[in-house]
Amino acid sequence: MAVLEILTYPDERLKQEATPVGAIDDEVRTFIADLEETMDAGPGGVGIAAPQVGRFQRIVIVDCSKTRKPVPNHGRLFLINPEITQWDGMVVGREGCMSVPDYTGNVIRAEAVTLKALDLDGNEQEYHCEGFEARAIQHEMDHLDGMLFLDRLVSRRNDLFKRKVYQKK
Amino acid sequence: MSHWYMLTLVGKDRPGIVAHVSAALFDGGCNLGEASMMRLGGNFTIMLMVEYEGNKKGLDDMLEPVADSMGLHRHIDRIDAELHHHLEPDVRITVYGADRAGIVARITGALAEAGLHILDMESSVAGTEQKPIYIMQIEGHAAEGIEALQSALDIVTSDGIEAQLESIETLIG
Numbered sequence: 001m002a003v004l005e006i007l008t009y010p011d012e013r014l015k016q017e018a019t020p021v022g023a024i025d026d027e028v029r030t031f032i033a034d035l036e037e038t039m040d041a042g043p044g045g046v047g048i049a050a051p052q053v054g055r056f057q058r059i060v061i062v063d064c065s066k067t068r069k070p071v072p073n074h075g076r077l078f079l080i081n082p083e084i085t086q087w088d089g090m091v092v093g094r095e096g097c098m099s100v101p102d103y104t105g106n107v108i109r110a111e112a113v114t115l116k117a118l119d120l121d122g123n124e125q126e127y128h129c130e131g132f133e134a135r136a137i138q139h140e141m142d143h144l145d146g147m148l149f150l151d152r153l154v155s156r157r158n159d160l161f162k163r164k165v166y167q168k169k
Numbered sequence: 170m171s172h173w174y175m176l177t178l179v180g181k182d183r184p185g186i187v188a189h190v191s192a193a194l195f196d197g198g199c200n201l202g203e204a205s206m207m208r209l210g211g212n213f214t215i216m217l218m219v220e221y222e223g224n225k226k227g228l229d230d231m232l233e234p235v236a237d238s239m240g241l242h243r244h245i246d247r248i249d250a251e252l253h254h255h256l257e258p259d260v261r262i263t264v265y266g267a268d269r270a271g272i273v274a275r276i277t278g279a280l281a282e283a284g285l286h287i288l289d290m291e292s293s294v295a296g297t298e299q300k301p302i303y304i305m306q307i308e309g310h311a312a313e314g315i316e317a318l319q320s321a322l323d324i325v326t327s328d329g330i331e332a333q334l335e336s337i338e339t340l341i342g
């Protein structure tokens with residue numbers, strides 16, 4: 001087990017596209033354990049993608065179970081070769097990234113996503129995620145395609161899309 | 170030894186001001202830090218952090234030609250500043266209502282007492298001349314928690330002023 005070094009922009013490798021995982025063998029599982037340890041060592045990260053530590057394979061971990069304000073979540077998700085099959089709604093939220101220190105910005109994401117991915121045993125799973133967890137998955141999956149949240153920034157000042165839930169006192 | 174200065178420029182808005190000013194600063198050997206430009210009431214306004222080797226007089230002399238040519242008032246303060254120390258807001262407050270004297274002072278006063286540290290504030294007067302409305306958006310840090318701010322807002326917004334408060338949960342991933 002080891003905490004891996006996190007690449008930070010402007011490291012060009014963060015713009016590289018990752019390739020699908022072939023066999024999920026012990027080597028891959030050992031790497032995923034290291035990736036998990038790296039995520040847990042970071043400051044408050046709710047997810048990590050393999051390219052952030054310089055491994056260009058389609059692997060992400062997401063865990064929204066410990067947010068300040070509890071949100072719907074599936075616990076710790078290990079997603080191998082994830083593919084989003086459906087996007088619903090749009091919402092603006094604030095994001096930062098372990099690979100882009102000291103900056104946060106507003107990004108539009110789908111409010112809910114349905115996705116397929118292999119689990120650690122190589123079995124295909126389907127998940128329906130919404131809100132903060134859906135955002136985390138989209139953020140991490142962007143890393144697999146060499147995209148950063150900086151590529152998706154919207155106006156700092158104006159929410160183009162208001163929250164779906166409008167509460168009147 | 171270089172120092173940070175806060176440069177403020179105000180004048181009638183026209184295209185190209187940022188480009189001309191930043192070119193003059195670059196040619197004069199300055200580094201730019203954080204900046205915020207806004208158009209307020211048809212006026213161009215900008216505040217920007219400038220790192221410069223010389224003294225205030227030197228910076229002022231450097232800026233005089235470009236500021237005069239673009240009709241800009243300028244103001245320079247030497248500041249203590251550092252980059253890479255952003256504070257993250259954890260709450261966003263939107264307030265709107267019929268424009269009335271004292272609305273900003275009343276609301277921000279109550280929020281300050283309830284522990285709000287404002288990091289970013291923007292307000293506008295919209296509507297018509299006959300029926301102006303005031304809209305304010307604030308992002309800040311709730312030092313005493315969001316519930317304290319909500320309670321404060323509930324008290325000051327009782328008469329025709331609408332306020333919404335939402336927490337900002339920043340995703341780090």
Ligand SMILES: [Zn+2]
Nearest residue numbers: 097098099342
């Ligand atoms: Zn990231």
